[in-house]
Amino acid sequence: MYRDLGYYWLRFVIYIALCLCVGTIYYDIGHDYGSIQARGSMLMFVAAFLTFMAIGGFPSFVEDMKTFGRERLNGHYGVVTFVIGNTVSSIPYLALISIVPGAMAYYLVGLQKSFQHFAYFALVLFVCMMLVESLMMMVASIVPDFLMGIITGAGIQGVMMLNGGFFRLPRDLPKPMWRYPMYYIAFHKYANQGFYKNEFLGLTFPNTQAGGPPTISGEEILRDVWQVEMGYSKWVDLAILFGMVIIYRVLFLVIIKFAEKMKPKVKVFFSRLTTRATRVIDPPPAASLL
Template identity: 40%
Template structure:
Protein backbone atom coordinates (compact mmCIF):
# COMPACT_ATOMS: atom_id res chain seq x y z
CA UNK A 1 0.00 0.00 0.00
CA UNK A 2 2.85 2.34 0.84
CA UNK A 3 4.37 1.59 -2.55
CA UNK A 4 1.14 2.53 -4.31
CA UNK A 5 0.84 5.73 -2.28
CA UNK A 6 4.39 6.70 -3.22
CA UNK A 7 3.71 5.96 -6.88
CA UNK A 8 0.54 8.06 -6.80
CA UNK A 9 2.40 10.95 -5.18
CA UNK A 10 5.22 10.77 -7.73
CA UNK A 11 2.85 10.54 -10.69
CA UNK A 12 0.71 13.37 -9.33
CA UNK A 13 3.73 15.63 -8.94
CA UNK A 14 5.06 14.71 -12.38
CA UNK A 15 1.67 15.32 -13.99
CA UNK A 16 1.36 18.65 -12.19
CA UNK A 17 4.70 19.74 -13.58
CA UNK A 18 3.83 18.62 -17.10
CA UNK A 19 0.38 20.22 -17.00
CA UNK A 20 1.72 23.49 -15.66
CA UNK A 21 4.51 23.69 -18.24
CA UNK A 22 2.58 22.49 -21.28
CA UNK A 23 0.15 25.29 -22.17
CA UNK A 24 -1.94 22.97 -24.34
CA UNK A 25 -3.01 20.87 -21.35
CA UNK A 26 -5.06 23.35 -19.30
CA UNK A 27 -3.79 26.92 -19.75
CA UNK A 28 -5.19 27.17 -23.26
CA UNK A 29 -8.45 25.65 -22.11
CA UNK A 30 -8.61 28.14 -19.24
CA UNK A 31 -8.37 31.02 -21.72
CA UNK A 32 -10.98 29.44 -24.01
CA UNK A 33 -13.39 28.74 -21.15
CA UNK A 34 -13.17 32.26 -19.75
CA UNK A 35 -13.54 33.74 -23.23
CA UNK A 36 -16.59 31.58 -23.92
CA UNK A 37 -18.11 32.50 -20.54
CA UNK A 38 -17.51 36.15 -21.39
CA UNK A 39 -19.21 35.74 -24.77
CA UNK A 40 -22.23 33.93 -23.34
CA UNK A 41 -22.47 36.36 -20.44
CA UNK A 42 -22.46 39.43 -22.65
CA UNK A 43 -25.03 37.92 -25.04
CA UNK A 44 -27.40 37.23 -22.14
CA UNK A 45 -26.55 40.30 -20.03
CA UNK A 46 -29.20 42.70 -18.78
CA UNK A 47 -31.95 40.09 -18.42
CA UNK A 48 -33.44 41.58 -15.27
CA UNK A 49 -35.36 39.56 -12.69
CA UNK A 50 -38.91 39.65 -13.98
CA UNK A 51 -41.06 36.68 -14.89
CA UNK A 52 -40.29 37.30 -18.56
CA UNK A 53 -36.57 36.77 -17.96
CA UNK A 54 -36.98 33.18 -16.77
CA UNK A 55 -36.90 31.53 -20.18
CA UNK A 56 -33.90 33.55 -21.34
CA UNK A 57 -32.00 32.79 -18.12
CA UNK A 58 -32.72 29.08 -18.56
CA UNK A 59 -31.35 29.36 -22.10
CA UNK A 60 -28.23 31.11 -20.80
CA UNK A 61 -27.53 28.37 -18.25
CA UNK A 62 -28.14 25.65 -20.83
CA UNK A 63 -25.78 27.30 -23.31
CA UNK A 64 -23.12 27.80 -20.64
CA UNK A 65 -23.15 24.19 -19.41
CA UNK A 66 -23.47 22.64 -22.87
CA UNK A 67 -20.97 24.76 -24.79
CA UNK A 68 -18.30 24.78 -22.10
CA UNK A 69 -18.59 21.00 -21.80
CA UNK A 70 -18.32 20.68 -25.56
CA UNK A 71 -15.21 22.86 -25.44
CA UNK A 72 -13.56 20.03 -23.52
CA UNK A 73 -12.76 18.56 -26.93
CA UNK A 74 -9.65 20.75 -26.78
CA UNK A 75 -8.28 18.24 -24.26
CA UNK A 76 -8.28 15.29 -26.67
CA UNK A 77 -4.58 15.59 -27.69
CA UNK A 78 -3.40 15.80 -24.08
CA UNK A 79 -5.53 12.83 -23.04
CA UNK A 80 -4.17 10.75 -25.91
CA UNK A 81 -0.67 11.70 -24.82
CA UNK A 82 -1.45 10.57 -21.27
CA UNK A 83 -2.72 7.23 -22.55
CA UNK A 84 0.46 6.70 -24.58
CA UNK A 85 2.56 7.45 -21.50
CA UNK A 86 0.49 5.00 -19.47
CA UNK A 87 0.79 2.29 -22.13
CA UNK A 88 4.57 2.66 -22.18
CA UNK A 89 4.92 2.65 -18.40
CA UNK A 90 2.49 -0.22 -17.93
CA UNK A 91 4.37 -2.33 -20.46
CA UNK A 92 7.52 -1.72 -18.42
CA UNK A 93 5.62 -2.39 -15.16
CA UNK A 94 6.35 1.09 -13.82
CA UNK A 95 2.74 1.86 -12.89
CA UNK A 96 -0.71 0.33 -13.05
CA UNK A 97 -4.11 1.59 -14.12
CA UNK A 98 -5.21 2.49 -10.58
CA UNK A 99 -2.09 4.54 -9.88
CA UNK A 100 -2.30 6.23 -13.28
CA UNK A 101 -5.93 7.28 -12.83
CA UNK A 102 -5.42 8.58 -9.29
CA UNK A 103 -2.31 10.51 -10.24
CA UNK A 104 -4.00 12.09 -13.23
CA UNK A 105 -7.11 12.92 -11.21
CA UNK A 106 -5.23 14.59 -8.36
CA UNK A 107 -3.06 16.55 -10.79
CA UNK A 108 -6.02 17.81 -12.82
CA UNK A 109 -8.17 18.94 -9.88
CA UNK A 110 -6.38 22.29 -9.27
CA UNK A 111 -6.63 23.22 -12.95
CA UNK A 112 -10.26 22.15 -13.26
CA UNK A 113 -11.18 24.10 -10.14
CA UNK A 114 -9.36 27.16 -11.47
CA UNK A 115 -11.30 26.85 -14.74
CA UNK A 116 -14.59 26.36 -12.92
CA UNK A 117 -14.25 29.29 -10.55
CA UNK A 118 -12.94 31.75 -13.17
CA UNK A 119 -15.55 30.84 -15.79
CA UNK A 120 -18.35 30.73 -13.22
CA UNK A 121 -17.52 34.17 -11.83
CA UNK A 122 -17.52 35.74 -15.28
CA UNK A 123 -20.79 34.12 -16.31
CA UNK A 124 -22.56 34.43 -12.95
CA UNK A 125 -22.26 38.17 -12.59
CA UNK A 126 -22.69 39.06 -16.26
CA UNK A 127 -26.13 37.48 -16.51
CA UNK A 128 -27.10 38.69 -13.03
CA UNK A 129 -27.84 35.55 -11.04
CA UNK A 130 -28.89 35.91 -7.39
CA UNK A 131 -26.33 37.81 -5.37
CA UNK A 132 -25.73 35.36 -2.52
CA UNK A 133 -22.38 33.80 -1.68
CA UNK A 134 -23.78 30.33 -0.92
CA UNK A 135 -25.59 30.24 -4.26
CA UNK A 136 -22.42 31.32 -6.06
CA UNK A 137 -20.41 28.59 -4.34
CA UNK A 138 -22.98 25.99 -5.37
CA UNK A 139 -22.72 27.22 -8.95
CA UNK A 140 -18.93 26.83 -8.84
CA UNK A 141 -19.16 23.34 -7.29
CA UNK A 142 -21.77 22.26 -9.80
CA UNK A 143 -19.66 23.40 -12.72
CA UNK A 144 -16.55 21.82 -11.18
CA UNK A 145 -18.37 18.49 -10.91
CA UNK A 146 -19.53 18.94 -14.48
CA UNK A 147 -15.92 19.38 -15.59
CA UNK A 148 -14.87 16.27 -13.66
CA UNK A 149 -17.53 14.20 -15.41
CA UNK A 150 -16.57 15.69 -18.75
CA UNK A 151 -12.90 14.83 -18.19
CA UNK A 152 -13.90 11.27 -17.40
CA UNK A 153 -15.97 11.05 -20.57
CA UNK A 154 -13.13 12.54 -22.59
CA UNK A 155 -10.60 10.06 -21.22
CA UNK A 156 -13.01 7.19 -21.81
CA UNK A 157 -13.55 8.17 -25.45
CA UNK A 158 -9.82 8.69 -25.98
CA UNK A 159 -9.06 5.31 -24.38
CA UNK A 160 -11.49 3.54 -26.69
CA UNK A 161 -10.57 5.30 -29.93
CA UNK A 162 -6.85 6.09 -29.39
CA UNK A 163 -6.98 8.28 -32.47
CA UNK A 164 -7.41 12.04 -32.54
CA UNK A 165 -9.94 12.12 -35.40
CA UNK A 166 -12.20 9.38 -34.04
CA UNK A 167 -11.88 10.70 -30.49
CA UNK A 168 -13.01 14.19 -31.48
CA UNK A 169 -15.80 12.87 -33.68
CA UNK A 170 -17.08 10.51 -30.98
CA UNK A 171 -16.82 13.07 -28.19
CA UNK A 172 -18.70 15.76 -30.12
CA UNK A 173 -21.37 13.28 -31.25
CA UNK A 174 -21.97 12.09 -27.69
CA UNK A 175 -22.27 15.67 -26.48
CA UNK A 176 -24.76 16.60 -29.17
CA UNK A 177 -26.95 13.65 -28.20
CA UNK A 178 -26.70 14.58 -24.52
CA UNK A 179 -27.57 18.20 -25.27
CA UNK A 180 -30.67 17.14 -27.21
CA UNK A 181 -31.91 15.04 -24.30
CA UNK A 182 -31.01 17.50 -21.51
CA UNK A 183 -34.55 18.89 -21.30
CA UNK A 184 -34.08 22.31 -22.89
CA UNK A 185 -35.24 21.76 -26.46
CA UNK A 186 -38.11 19.67 -25.13
CA UNK A 187 -39.09 19.26 -21.48
CA UNK A 188 -37.62 16.08 -20.12
CA UNK A 189 -40.96 14.55 -19.09
CA UNK A 190 -42.24 15.05 -22.65
CA UNK A 191 -39.30 13.34 -24.36
CA UNK A 192 -40.04 10.10 -26.23
CA UNK A 193 -39.59 7.41 -23.60
CA UNK A 194 -37.77 4.85 -25.72
CA UNK A 195 -34.13 5.95 -25.98
CA UNK A 196 -34.42 9.72 -25.47
CA UNK A 197 -35.88 9.74 -21.96
CA UNK A 198 -34.76 6.26 -20.95
CA UNK A 199 -31.81 5.99 -20.80
CA UNK A 200 -30.19 8.94 -22.62
CA UNK A 201 -31.61 11.79 -20.51
CA UNK A 202 -30.53 9.93 -17.36
CA UNK A 203 -27.04 9.29 -18.70
CA UNK A 204 -26.52 12.89 -19.84
CA UNK A 205 -24.72 14.81 -17.10
CA UNK A 206 -26.06 18.04 -18.62
CA UNK A 207 -29.48 17.14 -17.21
CA UNK A 208 -28.33 17.04 -13.60
CA UNK A 209 -26.05 20.05 -13.89
CA UNK A 210 -28.67 22.33 -15.48
CA UNK A 211 -31.41 21.10 -13.17
CA UNK A 212 -29.27 21.73 -10.11
CA UNK A 213 -28.30 25.22 -11.27
CA UNK A 214 -31.92 26.16 -11.98
CA UNK A 215 -33.04 24.84 -8.60
CA UNK A 216 -30.22 26.82 -7.02
CA UNK A 217 -31.45 29.98 -8.74
CA UNK A 218 -35.23 29.69 -8.54
CA UNK A 219 -36.26 27.56 -5.55
CA UNK A 220 -37.32 29.97 -2.80
CA UNK A 221 -38.04 32.87 -5.16
CA UNK A 222 -41.33 34.38 -6.28
CA UNK A 223 -42.54 36.53 -9.16
CA UNK A 224 -45.34 39.05 -9.27
CA UNK A 225 -48.19 38.36 -11.67
CA UNK A 226 -50.34 41.45 -11.92
CA UNK A 227 -50.99 43.56 -8.85
CA UNK A 228 -52.01 41.04 -6.20
CA UNK A 229 -50.84 37.58 -7.27
CA UNK A 230 -47.41 35.97 -7.07
CA UNK A 231 -46.09 32.62 -8.24
CA UNK A 232 -43.08 30.69 -6.99
CA UNK A 233 -39.92 30.17 -8.97
CA UNK A 234 -40.83 26.50 -9.28
CA UNK A 235 -44.14 27.42 -10.90
CA UNK A 236 -42.43 29.96 -13.17
CA UNK A 237 -40.24 27.17 -14.55
CA UNK A 238 -43.18 24.80 -14.99
CA UNK A 239 -43.41 25.10 -18.76
CA UNK A 240 -39.73 25.80 -19.36
CA UNK A 241 -37.70 23.12 -17.56
CA UNK A 242 -38.41 20.19 -15.27
CA UNK A 243 -37.11 20.78 -11.75
CA UNK A 244 -38.08 19.57 -8.29
CA UNK A 245 -39.66 21.78 -5.65
CA UNK A 246 -37.58 20.04 -2.98
CA UNK A 247 -34.98 22.42 -1.54
CA UNK A 248 -32.51 19.53 -1.21
CA UNK A 249 -32.89 18.41 -4.81
CA UNK A 250 -30.00 20.54 -6.03
CA UNK A 251 -27.65 18.71 -3.66
CA UNK A 252 -28.91 15.38 -4.97
CA UNK A 253 -28.11 16.53 -8.50
CA UNK A 254 -24.64 17.56 -7.36
CA UNK A 255 -24.15 14.16 -5.75
CA UNK A 256 -25.21 12.45 -8.97
CA UNK A 257 -22.58 14.42 -10.87
CA UNK A 258 -19.80 13.33 -8.51
CA UNK A 259 -21.03 9.72 -8.65
CA UNK A 260 -20.96 9.89 -12.45
CA UNK A 261 -17.38 11.20 -12.31
CA UNK A 262 -16.39 8.20 -10.18
CA UNK A 263 -18.33 5.82 -12.42
CA UNK A 264 -16.44 7.01 -15.50
CA UNK A 265 -13.15 6.40 -13.70
CA UNK A 266 -14.23 2.87 -12.79
CA UNK A 267 -15.15 2.13 -16.41
CA UNK A 268 -11.83 3.56 -17.59
CA UNK A 269 -9.98 1.45 -15.01
CA UNK A 270 -11.63 -1.71 -16.34
CA UNK A 271 -10.89 -0.64 -19.91
CA UNK A 272 -7.23 0.06 -19.16
CA UNK A 273 -6.82 -3.27 -17.40
CA UNK A 274 -8.55 -5.31 -20.10
CA UNK A 275 -7.88 -3.58 -23.40
CA UNK A 276 -5.23 -0.87 -23.36
CA UNK A 277 -2.54 -3.13 -21.97
CA UNK A 278 -3.13 -5.40 -24.97
CA UNK A 279 -2.97 -2.37 -27.29
CA UNK A 280 -6.53 -2.85 -28.48
CA UNK A 281 -8.85 -0.06 -29.58
CA UNK A 282 -12.05 0.33 -31.51
CA UNK A 283 -10.21 2.32 -34.17
CA UNK A 284 -7.63 -0.44 -34.68
CA UNK A 285 -10.30 -3.11 -34.85
CA UNK A 286 -12.19 -1.06 -37.44
CA UNK A 287 -9.03 -0.52 -39.46
CA UNK A 288 -8.21 -4.20 -39.27
CA UNK A 289 -11.66 -5.19 -40.53
CA UNK A 290 -11.41 -2.62 -43.32
CA UNK A 291 -8.06 -4.01 -44.42
CA UNK A 292 -9.54 -7.50 -44.55
CA UNK A 293 -12.35 -6.29 -46.78
CA UNK A 294 -9.90 -4.54 -49.09
CA UNK A 295 -7.79 -7.68 -49.26
CA UNK A 296 -10.79 -9.75 -50.27
Protein backbone atom coordinates in the same frame (compact mmCIF):
# COMPACT_ATOMS: atom_id res chain seq x y z
CA MET B 1 -0.23 19.44 -17.50
CA TYR B 2 1.50 22.58 -16.31
CA ARG B 3 3.98 22.61 -19.21
CA ASP B 4 1.50 21.77 -21.96
CA LEU B 5 -0.22 25.01 -22.97
CA GLY B 6 -2.94 23.14 -24.83
CA TYR B 7 -3.94 20.98 -21.88
CA TYR B 8 -5.57 23.60 -19.63
CA TRP B 9 -4.06 27.06 -20.13
CA LEU B 10 -5.49 27.64 -23.60
CA ARG B 11 -8.86 26.37 -22.41
CA PHE B 12 -8.65 28.75 -19.44
CA VAL B 13 -8.20 31.70 -21.81
CA ILE B 14 -11.04 30.51 -24.06
CA TYR B 15 -13.33 30.05 -21.04
CA ILE B 16 -12.61 33.60 -19.89
CA ALA B 17 -13.49 34.91 -23.36
CA LEU B 18 -16.67 32.83 -23.56
CA CYS B 19 -17.82 33.80 -20.06
CA LEU B 20 -17.23 37.46 -20.85
CA CYS B 21 -19.41 36.99 -23.94
CA VAL B 22 -22.12 35.29 -21.89
CA GLY B 23 -21.89 37.95 -19.18
CA THR B 24 -22.22 40.85 -21.60
CA ILE B 25 -24.97 39.26 -23.72
CA TYR B 26 -27.08 38.50 -20.64
CA TYR B 27 -25.80 41.47 -18.64
CA ASP B 28 -28.03 42.33 -15.66
CA ILE B 29 -31.08 40.48 -16.95
CA GLY B 30 -33.21 41.66 -14.03
CA HIS B 31 -36.34 40.01 -12.66
CA ASP B 32 -39.04 40.66 -15.24
CA TYR B 33 -41.06 37.88 -16.87
CA GLY B 34 -38.76 37.74 -19.91
CA SER B 35 -35.76 37.03 -17.70
CA ILE B 36 -37.15 33.56 -16.94
CA GLN B 37 -36.30 32.28 -20.42
CA ALA B 38 -33.02 34.24 -20.43
CA ARG B 39 -31.89 32.66 -17.15
CA GLY B 40 -32.76 29.20 -18.37
CA SER B 41 -30.90 29.70 -21.66
CA MET B 42 -27.80 31.09 -19.94
CA LEU B 43 -27.66 28.24 -17.43
CA MET B 44 -28.18 25.66 -20.17
CA PHE B 45 -25.29 27.16 -22.14
CA VAL B 46 -23.03 26.84 -19.11
CA ALA B 47 -24.09 23.25 -18.42
CA ALA B 48 -23.87 22.12 -22.04
CA PHE B 49 -21.52 24.17 -24.19
CA LEU B 50 -18.95 25.33 -21.63
CA THR B 51 -18.45 21.74 -20.50
CA PHE B 52 -18.40 20.66 -24.15
CA MET B 53 -15.17 22.63 -24.55
CA ALA B 54 -13.39 20.01 -22.43
CA ILE B 55 -13.00 17.92 -25.59
CA GLY B 56 -10.31 20.45 -26.55
CA GLY B 57 -7.94 18.57 -24.27
CA PHE B 58 -8.36 15.33 -26.23
CA PRO B 59 -4.99 15.58 -28.05
CA SER B 60 -3.28 15.87 -24.67
CA PHE B 61 -5.30 12.90 -23.39
CA VAL B 62 -4.06 10.82 -26.33
CA GLU B 63 -0.45 11.79 -25.60
CA ASP B 64 -1.03 10.90 -21.94
CA MET B 65 -2.23 7.45 -22.96
CA LYS B 66 0.83 6.93 -25.17
CA THR B 67 3.17 7.97 -22.36
CA PHE B 68 1.30 5.73 -19.93
CA GLY B 69 1.58 2.80 -22.35
CA ARG B 70 5.38 3.15 -22.56
CA GLU B 71 5.89 3.65 -18.83
CA ARG B 72 3.51 0.83 -17.97
CA LEU B 73 5.49 -1.58 -20.17
CA ASN B 74 8.64 -0.50 -18.34
CA GLY B 75 6.98 -1.34 -15.02
CA HIS B 76 7.13 2.17 -13.54
CA TYR B 77 3.58 2.20 -12.12
CA GLY B 78 0.20 0.49 -12.39
CA VAL B 79 -3.14 1.37 -13.91
CA VAL B 80 -4.74 2.43 -10.62
CA THR B 81 -1.84 4.79 -9.90
CA PHE B 82 -2.21 6.38 -13.33
CA VAL B 83 -5.98 6.91 -12.99
CA ILE B 84 -5.68 8.39 -9.49
CA GLY B 85 -2.71 10.57 -10.47
CA ASN B 86 -4.45 11.87 -13.58
CA THR B 87 -7.62 12.66 -11.62
CA VAL B 88 -5.89 14.44 -8.73
CA SER B 89 -3.59 16.40 -11.05
CA SER B 90 -6.47 17.80 -13.07
CA ILE B 91 -8.47 19.04 -10.06
CA PRO B 92 -6.61 22.37 -9.45
CA TYR B 93 -6.88 23.36 -13.12
CA LEU B 94 -10.57 22.48 -13.37
CA ALA B 95 -11.24 24.35 -10.12
CA LEU B 96 -9.46 27.42 -11.51
CA ILE B 97 -11.47 27.24 -14.73
CA SER B 98 -14.72 26.83 -12.79
CA ILE B 99 -14.18 29.68 -10.34
CA VAL B 100 -12.59 32.52 -12.35
CA PRO B 101 -14.53 32.43 -15.65
CA GLY B 102 -17.60 31.16 -13.78
CA ALA B 103 -17.57 34.20 -11.49
CA MET B 104 -17.36 36.52 -14.51
CA ALA B 105 -20.45 35.00 -16.11
CA TYR B 106 -22.36 34.60 -12.85
CA TYR B 107 -22.05 38.13 -11.50
CA LEU B 108 -22.24 39.93 -14.86
CA VAL B 109 -25.56 38.24 -15.61
CA GLY B 110 -26.90 39.13 -12.17
CA LEU B 111 -27.87 35.73 -10.82
CA GLN B 112 -28.56 35.23 -7.10
CA LYS B 113 -25.97 37.21 -5.17
CA SER B 114 -25.28 35.01 -2.14
CA PHE B 115 -21.95 33.17 -1.94
CA GLN B 116 -23.71 29.85 -1.32
CA HIS B 117 -25.50 30.11 -4.67
CA PHE B 118 -22.29 30.96 -6.51
CA ALA B 119 -20.40 28.16 -4.76
CA TYR B 120 -23.04 25.68 -5.92
CA PHE B 121 -22.86 27.08 -9.46
CA ALA B 122 -19.06 26.68 -9.54
CA LEU B 123 -19.28 23.16 -8.05
CA VAL B 124 -21.71 21.97 -10.71
CA LEU B 125 -19.54 23.47 -13.47
CA PHE B 126 -16.46 21.81 -11.96
CA VAL B 127 -18.11 18.38 -11.70
CA CYS B 128 -19.50 18.60 -15.25
CA MET B 129 -16.03 19.34 -16.63
CA MET B 130 -14.63 16.40 -14.69
CA LEU B 131 -17.37 14.24 -16.20
CA VAL B 132 -16.54 15.31 -19.74
CA GLU B 133 -12.83 14.78 -19.13
CA SER B 134 -13.56 11.29 -17.79
CA LEU B 135 -15.66 10.56 -20.87
CA MET B 136 -12.91 11.77 -23.20
CA MET B 137 -10.30 9.72 -21.33
CA MET B 138 -12.44 6.63 -21.92
CA VAL B 139 -12.71 7.53 -25.59
CA ALA B 140 -8.93 8.08 -25.76
CA SER B 141 -8.31 4.63 -24.29
CA ILE B 142 -10.57 3.02 -26.92
CA VAL B 143 -10.10 5.28 -29.97
CA PRO B 144 -6.49 6.53 -29.97
CA ASP B 145 -6.90 8.29 -33.32
CA PHE B 146 -7.23 12.05 -32.80
CA LEU B 147 -9.93 12.82 -35.38
CA MET B 148 -12.05 9.75 -34.65
CA GLY B 149 -11.82 10.42 -30.91
CA ILE B 150 -13.00 14.01 -31.25
CA ILE B 151 -15.92 12.91 -33.44
CA THR B 152 -16.88 10.10 -31.05
CA GLY B 153 -16.73 12.29 -27.93
CA ALA B 154 -18.64 15.13 -29.57
CA GLY B 155 -21.32 12.73 -30.80
CA ILE B 156 -21.85 11.23 -27.34
CA GLN B 157 -22.14 14.67 -25.77
CA GLY B 158 -24.49 15.84 -28.52
CA VAL B 159 -26.91 13.01 -27.76
CA MET B 160 -26.74 13.83 -24.03
CA MET B 161 -27.44 17.52 -24.70
CA LEU B 162 -30.56 16.72 -26.70
CA ASN B 163 -31.86 14.64 -23.79
CA GLY B 164 -30.94 17.13 -21.06
CA GLY B 165 -34.42 18.60 -20.72
CA PHE B 166 -33.91 21.98 -22.42
CA PHE B 167 -34.17 21.50 -26.19
CA ARG B 168 -37.06 19.11 -25.57
CA LEU B 169 -38.89 19.30 -22.24
CA PRO B 170 -38.81 16.07 -20.20
CA ARG B 171 -42.51 15.22 -20.61
CA ASP B 172 -42.29 15.72 -24.38
CA LEU B 173 -39.40 13.31 -24.89
CA PRO B 174 -40.40 10.05 -26.65
CA LYS B 175 -40.53 7.44 -23.91
CA PRO B 176 -39.24 4.20 -25.48
CA MET B 177 -35.67 5.41 -25.99
CA TRP B 178 -35.12 9.07 -25.23
CA ARG B 179 -37.05 9.46 -21.96
CA TYR B 180 -36.18 5.99 -20.68
CA PRO B 181 -33.26 5.51 -20.30
CA MET B 182 -31.33 8.27 -22.16
CA TYR B 183 -32.82 11.20 -20.20
CA TYR B 184 -31.64 9.67 -16.93
CA ILE B 185 -28.22 8.66 -18.29
CA ALA B 186 -27.38 12.14 -19.62
CA PHE B 187 -25.50 14.19 -17.01
CA HIS B 188 -26.99 17.38 -18.50
CA LYS B 189 -30.31 16.47 -16.85
CA TYR B 190 -28.84 16.74 -13.37
CA ALA B 191 -26.68 19.75 -14.23
CA ASN B 192 -29.63 21.69 -15.69
CA GLN B 193 -31.95 20.82 -12.82
CA GLY B 194 -29.32 21.65 -10.23
CA PHE B 195 -28.66 25.03 -11.88
CA TYR B 196 -32.40 25.76 -12.17
CA LYS B 197 -33.15 24.91 -8.54
CA ASN B 198 -30.15 26.93 -7.38
CA GLU B 199 -31.29 29.99 -9.31
CA PHE B 200 -35.10 30.03 -9.31
CA LEU B 201 -35.97 28.84 -5.80
CA GLY B 202 -36.60 31.88 -3.61
CA LEU B 203 -37.25 34.30 -6.50
CA THR B 204 -40.52 35.88 -7.58
CA PHE B 205 -41.31 37.27 -11.04
CA PRO B 206 -44.17 39.46 -12.31
CA ASN B 207 -46.70 37.43 -14.28
CA THR B 208 -47.70 39.00 -17.61
CA GLN B 209 -50.01 36.17 -18.66
CA ALA B 210 -53.65 37.18 -18.90
CA GLY B 211 -55.94 35.81 -16.20
CA GLY B 212 -53.11 34.67 -13.96
CA PRO B 213 -51.94 35.87 -10.56
CA PRO B 214 -49.87 39.08 -10.45
CA THR B 215 -46.68 37.21 -9.55
CA ILE B 216 -45.23 33.79 -10.21
CA SER B 217 -42.84 32.05 -7.83
CA GLY B 218 -39.62 30.32 -8.75
CA GLU B 219 -41.03 26.98 -7.58
CA GLU B 220 -43.95 27.32 -9.99
CA ILE B 221 -41.54 28.13 -12.80
CA LEU B 222 -39.48 25.05 -12.04
CA ARG B 223 -42.54 22.81 -11.91
CA ASP B 224 -44.60 24.24 -14.80
CA VAL B 225 -42.12 25.89 -17.20
CA TRP B 226 -38.97 23.75 -16.95
CA GLN B 227 -40.70 20.58 -15.69
CA VAL B 228 -38.04 20.05 -13.03
CA GLU B 229 -38.37 17.10 -10.64
CA MET B 230 -39.10 18.75 -7.29
CA GLY B 231 -39.07 15.66 -5.10
CA TYR B 232 -35.45 16.20 -4.05
CA SER B 233 -33.09 19.13 -3.49
CA LYS B 234 -30.36 20.54 -5.67
CA TRP B 235 -27.75 18.82 -3.50
CA VAL B 236 -29.05 15.45 -4.63
CA ASP B 237 -28.44 16.51 -8.25
CA LEU B 238 -24.89 17.47 -7.30
CA ALA B 239 -24.37 14.16 -5.47
CA ILE B 240 -25.57 12.25 -8.55
CA LEU B 241 -23.08 14.15 -10.69
CA PHE B 242 -20.25 13.30 -8.27
CA GLY B 243 -21.34 9.67 -8.39
CA MET B 244 -21.24 9.73 -12.18
CA VAL B 245 -17.65 11.06 -12.03
CA ILE B 246 -16.66 8.08 -9.89
CA ILE B 247 -18.44 5.65 -12.22
CA TYR B 248 -16.80 7.17 -15.31
CA ARG B 249 -13.34 6.98 -13.75
CA VAL B 250 -13.90 3.37 -12.66
CA LEU B 251 -15.03 2.54 -16.20
CA PHE B 252 -11.87 4.22 -17.49
CA LEU B 253 -9.78 2.01 -15.22
CA VAL B 254 -11.69 -1.12 -16.29
CA ILE B 255 -11.26 -0.30 -19.98
CA ILE B 256 -7.49 0.12 -19.56
CA LYS B 257 -7.26 -3.13 -17.60
CA PHE B 258 -9.33 -4.98 -20.19
CA ALA B 259 -7.34 -3.55 -23.10
CA GLU B 260 -4.09 -4.47 -21.34
CA LYS B 261 -5.16 -8.10 -21.07
CA MET B 262 -6.71 -8.35 -24.52
CA LYS B 263 -3.94 -6.77 -26.61
CA PRO B 264 -1.52 -9.75 -26.32
CA LYS B 265 -4.34 -12.18 -27.15
CA VAL B 266 -5.38 -10.12 -30.17
CA LYS B 267 -1.78 -9.97 -31.41
CA VAL B 268 -1.42 -13.75 -31.05
CA PHE B 269 -4.73 -14.31 -32.85
CA PHE B 270 -3.77 -12.10 -35.80
CA SER B 271 -0.26 -13.58 -36.00
CA ARG B 272 -1.79 -17.05 -36.28
CA LEU B 273 -4.14 -15.87 -38.99
CA THR B 274 -1.21 -14.34 -40.87
CA THR B 275 0.80 -17.54 -40.56
CA ARG B 276 -2.07 -19.66 -41.87
CA ALA B 277 -2.69 -17.29 -44.77
CA THR B 278 1.01 -17.42 -45.68
CA ARG B 279 0.95 -21.21 -45.72
CA VAL B 280 -2.08 -21.26 -48.02
CA ILE B 281 -0.64 -18.69 -50.40
CA ASP B 282 2.90 -20.10 -50.40
CA PRO B 283 2.65 -23.93 -50.07
CA PRO B 284 5.91 -25.88 -49.63
CA PRO B 285 7.58 -27.13 -52.85
CA ALA B 286 6.81 -30.67 -54.06
CA ALA B 287 10.39 -31.90 -53.53
CA SER B 288 10.19 -31.11 -49.83
CA LEU B 289 7.00 -33.11 -49.57
CA LEU B 290 8.82 -36.23 -50.89
